[in-house]
Amino acid sequence: MELTKLCWGATALEVQLPAGTTKRRVAEQACLSLLTSCETLLRLTQIHALILKLGLHRNPLVLTKFAATSSHFDAAHYAASFIFPDDDRPAPHRDAFLFNTLIRAFAHSAAHSKPRALRLYSAMLRHDVPPNKFTFPFLLKACAGLADLPLAKTLHSSVVKFGFDRDLHVRNTMIHMYCCCGDAAESAQKVFDGSPRRDSVTWSAIIGGYARAGNSARAVALFREMQVTGVCPDEVTMVSVLSACADLGALELGMWLESYVERKSITKSVELCNALIDMFAKCGDVDRAMKVFREMEVMRTIVSWTSVIVGLAMHGRGLEAVSVFDEMVEQGVEPDDVAFIGVLSACSHSGLVDKGRYYFNTMQNRFCILPKIEHYGCMVDMLSRAGLVNEALEFVQAMPIEPNQVIWRSIVTACHARGELKLGETISEELIRREPMHESNYVMLSNIYAKLLRWEKKTKVREIMDVKGIRKIPGSTMIEMNGEIYEFVAGDKSHDQYKEIYGMVEEMGREIKREGYVPTTSKVLLDIDEEDKEDALYRHSEKLAIAFVLLNTPPGTPIRIVKNLRVCEDCHSATKFISKVYNREIVVRDRNRFHHFNNGLCSCGDFW
DNA sequence: CTAGGGTTAG
Structure with a gap:
């Protein structure tokens, strides 16, 4: 009974224990139960202290549960401290299972903690604990998050060395890892080509890899190939194909994909619905995007709302975008920074200057979101487009962060459109000084000279581009x-x-x-x-x-x-x-x- | 104890 005082009252009391459990087992069960209901980092540190107090820091069940829980709070280092104590406490028995749990915790944590997953792998080898087939998926995932190609290749050799290169899960993760390291076309494709067995995960990994790399045509081609081979696409595959389709702007394909989802009764997860919304908006049918959004059967997330707001904004339907945003807030969905980018760009594209100012203030005052460069960019763009070039310049002066090139370029574009050619020329020249290899800086200046009918200056710009080997991106x-x-x-x-x-x-x-x-x-x-x-x-x-x-x-x-x-x-x-x-x-x-x-x-x- | 997925200014 003394134990229940140590644990936080009610939680520990609720633990169901088989008759005749030993005192030690009571402690173990209580800790496990506390970990299950742990919802804050503070509570986690309290449990950490409790585990030490109860002498459970070598208990494998408790340790693995603790490691898994700690990863929810990006606090895997607490778990690591049990497994590698920095005082003279005896270390627990460290087997592959224990290492795996910890590697997983670090692999899922923030980027700066991910390298610890790899250090743990080294430690594992140092302690002569051989990795098992569960080790590599975690490890490769950590590497994917780091986007470190040389590391990916090293891990690939380890996979081969330990003979896990025939494991389907490991191979799939390997494809994903190479894609995240920016090497879809070479290394990932090679692993994919050499795969003796391909399931929907294998295909999703490679299709998603090409889609993220911007090679959407290849992603779609692979999807067709997948259908020929007879592997059934699932909702994850469809999300990747839809995002490739959105990038291409291929509405016919998009409509076919939607009917395919229906025909094959593929689960309409939130992600799939969001991908459909985004696809229809980017393929030019924003009404269809709205329809998907309105008819969703699963709970809409902030991404669903944002997708539809951004979609309406792209189509110049600013008032509708704004009203969807308001509806979202009314329904108690907390807008995030991305949602504000959406609503601000809607105001910008539709000339809703006052509304734009209102949301920019609301974002900070009511929702306590610190504006990022993108938000300032939207505001500058909105003011410039509306012809308020001077106000845009004042806004830039007053910004607490350094304006970037994008912001200057949107001012120049407005200068060009509004006939403020002298100012446009000055800013363009400055832009060229700062970013001498950026093609669009020259194009903007050249366009301004054309408008001023200064052909000799325009030719000069053209010559400078030739000398520097800057190629104009061909329009297609x-x-x-x-x-x-x-x-x-x-x-x-x-x-x-x-x-x-x-x-x-x-x-x-x-x-x-x-x-x-x-x-x-x-x-x-x-x-x-x-x-x-x-x-x-x-x-x-x-x-x-x-x-x-x-x-x-x-x-x-x-x-x-x-x-x-x-x-x-x-x-x-x-x-x-x-x-x-x-x-x-x-x-x-x-x-x-x-x-x-x-x-x-x-x-x-x-x-x- | 294992793998693949959605929104982001110009």
Whole structure:
């Protein structure tokens, strides 16, 4: 009975004990029970002290439970201190199980603690405790978190040395580890290729790896290959494929994936629903994203809300984004820093300056979130876009953190759009001094010179770029048609239909000019005569893609295209006219946002 | 005691 006083009353009393248990076993059970209900770090330290007091610090059951619990509080070092006491207390019997538990605890902890998982592995070998098949998945996971490729290769050899390279779990984790170390295409692919058995986890690991690396086309291709081999994708696989699909902006594929989920009765986990929301938003159908969000059967998390808010923001539907944000707060879901980035960017894209200011204050005052550079970035962007360039500059001066290049670039973009060319020039030059290898700094300056009609200066910028070997990122446009993805680059002649396409572009030019379109030739890079400039504009990938879709789809079919850069001023204007003349809804995904063209108008209200 | 997954300014 003395024991119950030591333990925290009620908790210990509730422990169910078989009749005739020894006093020692009572203590053990009490500690285990306390650990199960442990909810704070403070309580954990109290239990730590209790374990020492009761002399249970060598009890394997208690130690493993303690290690597992400690990992919830990122406090695995408490557990480590039992296993490697720093005083003269005798150490417990250390077997692989004990090491594994501790390695797992460190592998799941914050990045700065992860190296301890690896040191424990060394200690394990030093103490002649051979690792077992459970050791490596934990260890490789720690390495994945560290994104350390040389280390990954070392661990890979250890796996081979101990003969676990045939274990499915170990191989799967190895693929994941290599992907996290930035080597999906080489090392991870090699492990994948050499896998005698592949289950849905194997496929998810490699597909997710390519998706995270930005190689979405490869991720989708692998998904198709997976289906051929007959391994059933599960909800985790689908999440990875959906995120690749979102990146590509391939709506047809996305809709097919959604129906696949239904058809195969794949569990609609929160993550899967969130991936669907994100996919539909990024593929241009934000209403469908809303529908998924509204009809979710599982509990929505902050990520679900944020995905839908960011989705609405991208489509310029700022008021709806704001009202979803308010609804979220009303429902008692605490917004985090990412949710605020979403709502602030919604205000920015829709010119809701007052609302933006309100949320920026609310974030700090009501929700006690310290604004990060991204939040300041949203505010500066919002003010600049709204034409309040001076206020944006004052805001930058008053910022408690150093503004970054992104912030300066958004001011320059606004300067360009608002005709504040002198200021834009000064900032661009400064940007070039600070980041001489960044392509877009030169492009911005060059565009400003074009607007000022300073052709000699523009040519000079161009020359500097050549000398420094800075290449302009080629603009490309993707479209999806009948399950195929086509990519166009400026002046592209690789397509079978290219003659018809160029013919169509010519025709489009004639038709829209009749409606009042005037080519915006000032942005063309070269100082050439007006007619040639117009010709250069007609070669833009976006126009080629639109011509291609007009040629190959029945009248009235909406046109959806995805660009890798921001849409240029001329293409934006031309697309408006095309939507009217050809009576097509045209949905364009930019580097930054969506433009919905309809009957001669764009949803961005011409300011983007 | 083992593996794979969702949102982030321009």
